[in-house]
Amino acid sequence: MSSSSIDLSSYRDQHFKGSRSEQERSLRESSTLYVGNMSFYTTEEQIHELFSRCGEVRRIVMGLDKYKKTPCGFCFVEYYSRSEAEMAMRYVNGTRLDDRLIRVDWDAGFIEGRQYGRGKTGGQVRDEYRTDYDAGRGGYGKLLSQKLEIGPKC
Amino acid sequence: MNRRRHHDGDDDGYEHRNRKRRRVSENQEIEDRLESLILRVGERSTSSVESNLEGLVSVLEADLGTFRLKILRILSDCAVKMPEKCTIYTTLVGLLNAKNYKFGGEFVDHMVKTFKESLKQCKWNNARYSLRFLADLVNCHVISASSLLQLLDTMIDVSNEDPVPQVRRDWYVFAVLSTLPWVGRDLYEKKESSLESLLLRIEVYLNKRSKKHHNALRVWSVDAPHPQEEYLDCLWAQIRKLRQDNWAEKHIQRPYLAFDSILCEALQHNLPQIVPPPHHEAYEYPMPWVVYRMFDYTDCPDGPNLPGAHSIERFLIEEHLHHIIEIHHRERKDCAAQLLAFPYKNKVPLEYCIVEVIFAELFHMPTPRYLDIVYGSILIELCKLHPATLPQVLAQATEILFMRIDSMNTSCFDRFVNWFSYHLSNFKFTWSWEEWDSCLLLDMEHPRPKFIQEVLQKCLRLSYHQRIVEMMPETYGKLLPVQPQPNYKYASEEAASLAGTQVAHQLVVAIRQKCTPEEVVNILKELPNSGENADQEMSETSFNPLKIDVFVQTLLNLGSKSFSHSFAAISKFHLVFKALAESEEAQICILHNVFELWQNHQQMMVVIIDKLLKTQIVDCSAVATWIFSKEMTGEFTKMYLWEILHLTIKKMNKHVIKLNFELNDAKEKLSKADSSSSDSEDEAAPKRKKPVTTVDKPTEEMVERMEEKLEAANVDQKRLFLIVFQRFIMILSEHLVRSDTDGRDPDTDWYRWTIGRLQQVFLMHHEQVQKYSSTLETLLFTSDLDSHILDVFHQFVALRA
Numbered sequence: 001m002s003s004s005s006i007d008l009s010s011y012r013d014q015h016f017k018g019s020r021s022e023q024e025r026s027l028r029e030s031s032t033l034y035v036g037n038m039s040f041y042t043t044e045e046q047i048h049e050l051f052s053r054c055g056e057v058r059r060i061v062m063g064l065d066k067y068k069k070t071p072c073g074f075c076f077v078e079y080y081s082r083s084e085a086e087m088a089m090r091y092v093n094g095t096r097l098d099d100r101l102i103r104v105d106w107d108a109g110f111i112e113g114r115q116y117g118r119g120k121t122g123g124q125v126r127d128e129y130r131t132d133y134d135a136g137r138g139g140y141g142k143l144l145s146q147k148l149e150i151g152p153k154c
Numbered sequence: 155m156n157r158r159r160h161h162d163g164d165d166d167g168y169e170h171r172n173r174k175r176r177r178v179s180e181n182q183e184i185e186d187r188l189e190s191l192i193l194r195v196g197e198r199s200t201s202s203v204e205s206n207l208e209g210l211v212s213v214l215e216a217d218l219g220t221f222r223l224k225i226l227r228i229l230s231d232c233a234v235k236m237p238e239k240c241t242i243y244t245t246l247v248g249l250l251n252a253k254n255y256k257f258g259g260e261f262v263d264h265m266v267k268t269f270k271e272s273l274k275q276c277k278w279n280n281a282r283y284s285l286r287f288l289a290d291l292v293n294c295h296v297i298s299a300s301s302l303l304q305l306l307d308t309m310i311d312v313s314n315e316d317p318v319p320q321v322r323r324d325w326y327v328f329a330v331l332s333t334l335p336w337v338g339r340d341l342y343e344k345k346e347s348s349l350e351s352l353l354l355r356i357e358v359y360l361n362k363r364s365k366k367h368h369n370a371l372r373v374w375s376v377d378a379p380h381p382q383e384e385y386l387d388c389l390w391a392q393i394r395k396l397r398q399d400n401w402a403e404k405h406i407q408r409p410y411l412a413f414d415s416i417l418c419e420a421l422q423h424n425l426p427q428i429v430p431p432p433h434h435e436a437y438e439y440p441m442p443w444v445v446y447r448m449f450d451y452t453d454c455p456d457g458p459n460l461p462g463a464h465s466i467e468r469f470l471i472e473e474h475l476h477h478i479i480e481i482h483h484r485e486r487k488d489c490a491a492q493l494l495a496f497p498y499k500n501k502v503p504l505e506y507c508i509v510e511v512i513f514a515e516l517f518h519m520p521t522p523r524y525l526d527i528v529y530g531s532i533l534i535e536l537c538k539l540h541p542a543t544l545p546q547v548l549a550q551a552t553e554i555l556f557m558r559i560d561s562m563n564t565s566c567f568d569r570f571v572n573w574f575s576y577h578l579s580n581f582k583f584t585w586s587w588e589e590w591d592s593c594l595l596l597d598m599e600h601p602r603p604k605f606i607q608e609v610l611q612k613c614l615r616l617s618y619h620q621r622i623v624e625m626m627p628e629t630y631g632k633l634l635p636v637q638p639q640p641n642y643k644y645a646s647e648e649a650a651s652l653a654g655t656q657v658a659h660q661l662v663v664a665i666r667q668k669c670t671p672e673e674v675v676n677i678l679k680e681l682p683n684s685g686e687n688a689d690q691e692m693s694e695t696s697f698n699p700l701k702i703d704v705f706v707q708t709l710l711n712l713g714s715k716s717f718s719h720s721f722a723a724i725s726k727f728h729l730v731f732k733a734l735a736e737s738e739e740a741q742i743c744i745l746h747n748v749f750e751l752w753q754n755h756q757q758m759m760v761v762i763i764d765k766l767l768k769t770q771i772v773d774c775s776a777v778a779t780w781i782f783s784k785e786m787t788g789e790f791t792k793m794y795l796w797e798i799l800h801l802t803i804k805k806m807n808k809h810v811i812k813l814n815f816e817l818n819d820a821k822e823k824l825s826k827a828d829s830s831s832s833d834s835e836d837e838a839a840p841k842r843k844k845p846v847t848t849v850d851k852p853t854e855e856m857v858e859r860m861e862e863k864l865e866a867a868n869v870d871q872k873r874l875f876l877i878v879f880q881r882f883i884m885i886l887s888e889h890l891v892r893s894d895t896d897g898r899d900p901d902t903d904w905y906r907w908t909i910g911r912l913q914q915v916f917l918m919h920h921e922q923v924q925k926y927s928s929t930l931e932t933l934l935f936t937s938d939l940d941s942h943i944l945d946v947f948h949q950f951v952a953l954r955a
C-alpha cells in the first residue's frame with residue numbers, strides 16, 4: 001500500500017500520558033494538527049489565513065519558548081472536524097507559510113503545557129542540536145551558538 | 155502442550171475446516187490475481203496492448219466457469235471506474251464473447267443491470283460510462299447496432315417527457331451524445347438513416363430547450379475571445395463537426411480493430427428492452443455547466459496543436475483530464491504526476507490543457523467541485539515537476555485572466571484573488587507588477603485595480619505590511635493596504651473632546667488590573683445615555699450607544715495584540731457583551747464599533763465578527779442588516795465585507811443542516827427501536843425484558859423537541875435570506891431609479907459589483923436558498939421588479955428547472 005497524505009508519521013510524543021496504542025488512537029481521531037518548521041516571526045494571523053482555506057479553524061495555540069514566552073517556531077491548529085484537518089494534511093503540509101516549507105502532522109490534542117518548547121534552553125529540541133544557520137529560527141542551533149560565543153580554544 | 159492436545163480431540167473437524175479454509179483462500183488468491191490482471195491490462199508494458207489482451211483472454215477463458223460472477227463484476231467495475239480504458243475492456247469482452255457466446259450474453263445482461271441500477275441511484279457518471287461501454291460493445295460485435303439504436307432512441311424519448319425538470323431531459327440527451335464518438339462511425343456505416351433520425355430528434359430538442367441558466371454559469375459576461383458555451387450546445391457542435399467528417403474519429407485508441415477478423419466472426423447479442431426509470435421527486439440530476447475555455451492554438455508555442463473548440467478531441471481530452479483530477483485529487487503529488495503522464499501527451503500541448511482544465515474546475519459555477527486550495531496546491535506540484543515550462547504557462551494564464559477581468563463574474567473574481575495571493579505566497583511574492591501598471595489610470599472601483607488591491611490585502615494576511623510595501627513598485631502606492639492597526643480614538647489627539655474618554659481610561663486601568671465583568675458594568679454605568687434613548691422607560695429596545703462604544707472599542711483595543719488576545723477578551727467579558735447586546739439595534743451598534751476600531755485590519759474584522767457570532771453575542775440577521783447599513787456604504791464593494799456575509803450565511807446553513815441530520819438520525823433510531831420492541835410485544839412478562847439503553851434510543855418527546863428546534867432554525871434561516879435579498883433589491887432599485895431620473899447610465903462599477911454580489915449569494919448557497927424559491931418569488935422577486943434584478947433570480951431558478 002502506498003503512503004497517503006493523511007497517514008500518521010513516525011513521531012510519537014514521549015510525554016504522552018497513556019499507552020502507545022492510546023496515543024495512536026487519539027492521533028487517528030484527532031482534529032488537531034501540529035505545525036512545525038515555522039519562522040519565529042510567523043504570526044497567528046498568517047497561520048489563521050492559510051489554514052482557514054481548509055476549513056473552519058477552531059483555535060490556534062502558538063508554540064512558545066518556555067522561558068522567554070515568545071514564539072519558537074511551531075503551533076497547534078485545531079479544526080472542528082477531522083475531515084477539515086485532513087484537508088490541511090493533504091493540501092497545506094509541505095507548502096509555504098511565511099516563505100518557509102511547513103510540516104503539518106497529526107497531534108493527539110492540546111493540553112496545557114504542551115505549548116512550550118522542550119529544549120534545554122527553552123525552545124524546541126531540534127533547535128538545540130542543529131548545526132545549520134537559520135535566520136528565521138534564531139540563527140545557529142543553541143549548542144553551536146554557545147560554542148561559537150566561547151570562541152576557538154587555541 | 156495442553157492446547158495442542160485439546161485440538162487432537164476433534165481432529166477431523168479441524169482438518170476439514172483447514173482444508174476448506176485452504177480452498178477458500180486459494181480461490182481468494184486466484185480471484186485477486188484475476189482482478190489484478192484485468193485491472194492492469196493495457197498499462198504501460200514492454201508488449202503491446204493487443205498481445206496483453208490475447209494473453210489475458212487465454213487466462214480468463216479457463217476461469218469463466220468457476221469465477222464467472224467475479225469476472226463479470228470486475229469487468230463492469232472497470233467499465234465504470236476506468237472510462238478512459240473503455241475500448242480496452244470492450245475488446246476483452248469481445249474476444250471472450252467470440253470464444254464463449256454464453257458468457258458474452260451474461261456480460262451484456264450484467265452490464266445492462268449495472269446501467270439500470272446507476273440510473274435508479276442517480277449515479278449519473280456511472281450511468282454514462284456504462285452506456286458508453288454498451289455502445290462500444292457494438293464495435294466489438296458483442297451487441298447489435300440495431301438494438302443499441304433502439305436503446306438510444308428510448309433514451310431520446312425522455313426529451314419529450316412532460317412535466318419533468320429540464321435537467322432530466324438534458325441528461326439523457328447528453329448521455330446519448332457522449333456515446334457517439336465511440337460508436338458513431340459504426341452506426342453510420344450500418345444504420346445511417348436511423349442515426350440521422352436520432353440526430354434530428356436531438357437537434358429539435360436542443361433548439362427548443364431553455365437556456366435561461368446560461369448566464370448564471372458564465373465565467374465572463376462577454377464572448378470574446380472565447381465564447382462560454384453551454385455544455386450541451388458545445389457537445390452538439392462537436393458531434394456535428396464529427397458527423398461532417400463522416401464520423402472519422404482519430405483520438406480514441408481502438409484495440410478491437412486489430413482483432414477484427416476474430417470479432418466479426420462472433421455472434422452478436424441484442425440488448426433487452428430498457429426503460430429509463432421515470433422521474434421521481436427525490437431524483438437530483440446534474441446541474442448544467444459551461445465549457446470553460448481560456449486558450450486557443452495561437453496561445454500555445456510551436457509544437458502539437460491545441461485541438462479546436464469544436465473538435466471532438468477537445469471534448470475527449472477534457473473529459474479525461476477532469477477524470478484524472480477526480481480520481482487523484484486526494485493526493486496532490488500523484489494528481490500532478492498523473493496529469494503530466496496523460497497518455498496522449500505528445501499529441502497536444504499538454505501543459506496548456508492541464509492548466510485550462512484546472513481553472514475550469516476552480517471557476518466552475520455555481521461552486522467548484524473541491525476546495526479552492528486543492529487546485530492551488532496541485533498547480534504548485536505541477537510547477538515543481540516541470541519547473542522549466544509550467545510556471546510560464548501559469549503566468550500566461552494569469553495574464554489572460556487579468557486582461558479579461560472586467561467581464562469576469564464576481565464569484566470567480568473572488569476565487570481568482572484568493573488563488574493568486576496563495577500562489578504568490580508560495581513563490582516569494584515575485585511578480586512583474588510593472589507590466590500591469592496601466593491599470594493605475596483606471597478608477598479604483600474598476601475590476602483591474604480592484605483585483606490588485608484585493609490581492610494585496612490577501613497577501614498582507616499571508617505576510618506582513620512591510621513586505622507588501624517592499625514588493626510593489628512605487629507607482630502602486632495608492633493600491634497598497636494601509637497598516638493594519640487599531641484606530642483607538644480614546645488615546646488619540648481628539649480624545650479630549652470625546653464624551654467617553656474618562657470612563658474609557660478608567661476601564662483600561664480596571665481591566666489591566668484583572669477586574670471582573672461586574673466591575674466593568676459598574677464602571678460603564680457612569681456613562682450618560684444619549685439624547686434619543688434618554689427616557690429608558692419608554693423604549694423596550696433602548697440601548698446605550700455610548701456604553702457600547704467605550705466598552706467595545708476599549709476592550710478590543712486592549713486585546714489588539716493578536717487574535718488570541720481578542721478572543722480571550724471577548725470570552726472573559728462575555729457577560730458584559732450579552733448585557734449590552736440586548737436588541738438587534740444594540741448588536742448592530744456593537745458591530746459598528748468593532749468597525750470603527752478595526753476598519754484598517756480587514757482580517758481582524760472578519761475573525762472578530764465570526765467570534766461574536768459563535769459566542770452568540772450577535773445574531774446572523776444583525777450582521778446581515780449591518781452590512782447593508784448606511785455606515786458601511788464606503789466598504790460595500792470590498793471583498794472582506796462579503797467574506798463576512800458569506801461566513802454568516804454559512805453558519806446559519808451549517809446549523810440547519812446539523813439539526814436536520816440529528817433529527818433524521820433520531821427518527822431512524824426511534825423507528826428501529828419501535829420495530830424491534832413491537833416484535834417482542836407478545837412476551838409474557840415484558841418487565842423482565844432487558845431495558846433498551848436510553849442513550850441510544852431517543853424518546854418521542856426528544857424527537858418532537860428536535861423537530862421544533864429545526865423548525866425554529868428554518869424560520870431563522872428563511873428570515874436571514876429574506877433580509878439579504880430584500881436589502882439587495884432595495885439598493886439596486888434605488889440606484890436604477892436614480893440613474894433614470896438623472897439621465898445617467900446605470901451600468902457603473904458599483905452596480906456591477908452589487909449585482910455580482912447578489913448573484914453570488916444565490917449561487918454560493920444555492921442548495922439552501924432553493925428551499926425558499928417560492929417564498930422568494932412571491933414576496934420579493936415579483937414581476938414588477940426591474941428585469942436586471944429579476945433575471946438574476948430567474949437564472950438561479952433555471953439551474954434546477
